[in-house]
Amino acid sequence: MTAVPTASVLFVCIHNAGRSQMAAGFLTHLAGDRVEVRSAGSAPGDQVNPSAVAAMAELGIDISDQRPKILTTEAVQASDYVITMGCGDACPYFPGKKYLDWKLDDPAGQGVEAVRPIRDEIKGLIEGLIAEIDAQAAAGQES
Template sequence: MSAAPIPTVLFVCVHNAGRSQMAAAFLTHLGRGRVRVRSAGSAPADAVNPAVVEALHEVGIDISAETPKVLTVDAVRESDVVITMGCGDACPFFPGKRYLDWQLDDPAGQGVAAVRPIRDRIEQLVRELLGELGVGAAGS
């Protein structure tokens, strides 16, 4: 009996500096190798939002070495699930892919206190996604 294929999830937001970085970090952390994770932005920033880095550090996740990446057609084509977070029509559409749009506040320009509730909501959504993908969250 062969193992089920490992799903690939792509998180997309405009700057790839906040929401998509948090979602990718949580999915990587909670998925523990059972999901391939990517993130990208339609107009990537120069660096990840420092308040986002701090908010994730508070829950034991270090993304200080991450950098925003540009969204490519190949990244979408190679993903099973594409989750957008306020990128509008910038994300290419391919039939047969699963698309989700998570409505989340943008942490851009916000301090860590404003980022925490966004972080917590993203963690909740990622845990739900793991359940939907049939891989479950580590430590849940």
């Protein structure tokens, strides 16, 4: 029996090729089916950044099958959390959603060595997000 996700998270960056893909990969890997995960970009690229794929593979997380997707209003409306990573005003706003803006360097055009610190920063942010989602789910079950 599959658990019902306790939250839905949308990661948004411009090209949906690096930061948002790594974040989605971490959240899927670390939270499993407890959280519904989406990612999108305001101007999606042609492919996921090969350096991001390689950096994630070093940690045993395969994002090589992912493809950049266009940001849609529907994806934002269907998400509890909308986490932006440098998309600025291109991200639509809907009341009732929790918006977080993670200031992360853009891995575009960078080698794996430059992507590793970004990857590691994203992992820490994801671990904090999971703790927040779990705490909210626990609080919701108590009421």
